[in-house]
Amino acid sequence: MQNKDLNLLKLLVILNEERQTILAAKRMNLSQPTISIMLKKLRDQFDDPLFIRDKNNLTPTIKCENILTNLPALLTQLDKLYSDNTQWDISQLSGDLNLLISPPLIPTLGTQLIKKLTSLAPELTVQCSHWARDTPQHLENNPHQYFGITYLPMETNKTLLEQEIGSDEFAFVISNDHPLQYASIEDMLLYPLAICLIPGGITGPSKAEQLIRNLKIKKKINLRTSDISLMTNLLKETDYVGIMPRSLEESMQPYFRFLPIPHEIVPKNYQRKIALFCHQKNRHQPLTEWLINETKDILNSI
Known part of the structure; x- marks a missing residue:
């Protein structure tokens, strides 16, 4: 032999x-x-x-x-x-760390993660950008210190590691002085509707919009955007009703109210998974393991 x-x-x-x-x-x-x-x-x-x-x-x-x-x-x-990964010291990180995060997660998860990283690794420069449609290809072509965080499902290939780190649910959002008190389907039909888009996800209508269409509710979607600032400004100045991630609720108080979406539109306890992505080359790197554990802790605390 x-x-x-x-x-x-x-x-x-x-x-x-x-x-x-x-x-x-x-x-x-x-x-x-x-x-x-x-x-x-x-x-x-x-x-x-x-x-x-x-x-x-x-x-x-x-x-x-x-x-x-x-x-x-x-x-x-x-x-x-x-x-021996126990010798790894996050304080020794330097250079650039690129984070590509879904826009709805930047005010919450992104803020807390960057605060922790820059505190523990003062020589590190974090470059944070929005997750976009071409982000998976960007992660494939830049394996070193590039990480992405977004909602699932997301179409990628075996070149990338996909690690689930938590979940989120979506809710109706209105300004504090909005006349709407209960988020019934009938009440929702009276106001313009804005939907928070998840860039790079399933092509076509968002999940919420698909569910509205499946129920054959005659409701026009007046705005689709991934820009959280645009949505919050619009909600503050008009009687728009928005559909946004529940994880944003604490950061948007006391100016906005979050109302549960009726179960006829979104099934009870429905949550959308969130995952961290990186090149398979980084699968067992200490930084990858740290990011996975830290993002899990942050999402659990929100």
Whole structure:
């Protein structure tokens, strides 16, 4: 039986991520001919081409994709035998940390998370932007210190880690002096309606709008926006009724009232999940684990 070289398996993962031998060589600090020799050994060991050249990129074979299903996790477990994450110190973080957060979560989760990060890591610069439709592709192309937080469901591929960190529910929102007292369907029909959009989510109508349409309620949606400032200003100056995340309630007091959406529109106890996204390369990094735990704690406290 041919000897199996487990050290070559790391190359398999890196080639799948980089899709070019020259990039894999640079990342492993080896020459390109050395990478080619290592790949030939892998092909011999698995009796499969593993990667097929497609123009300038390498495309994994079906057998290679099957191998890669569990391989990164196995290598991470092996690496943990030689590493000690307890030595990681968040105060030593520096450079830029990019957070791409869904707009409705920025005033609450975003504020608390950035406050904690800049307090614990004074040499770190946090760059916070809105989660947009192209954010998943941005996270795929920028694996280092780029993290996204938004509502589910969200269409991504296996390149990104998706870790659920909490949930949120939506409610009707009106100004404190609004004449509406109870959020019945009949009362809602009397006022213009604004819906808080979640950028990059399911294409087409928002979840609330879909439910309204499913009930065949003849109610025109007067505004769709992901801009929380626009919605709050509109609610303050008019008799608009908004649909916004319940997590915003504390930050909007005492100027606004939150009323539960009737169960005929939104099922009782319905909540929308929230997840943290990053490149799979960061799956077991200490910073990723810290962000997951911290965001969970913040959402639980809101």
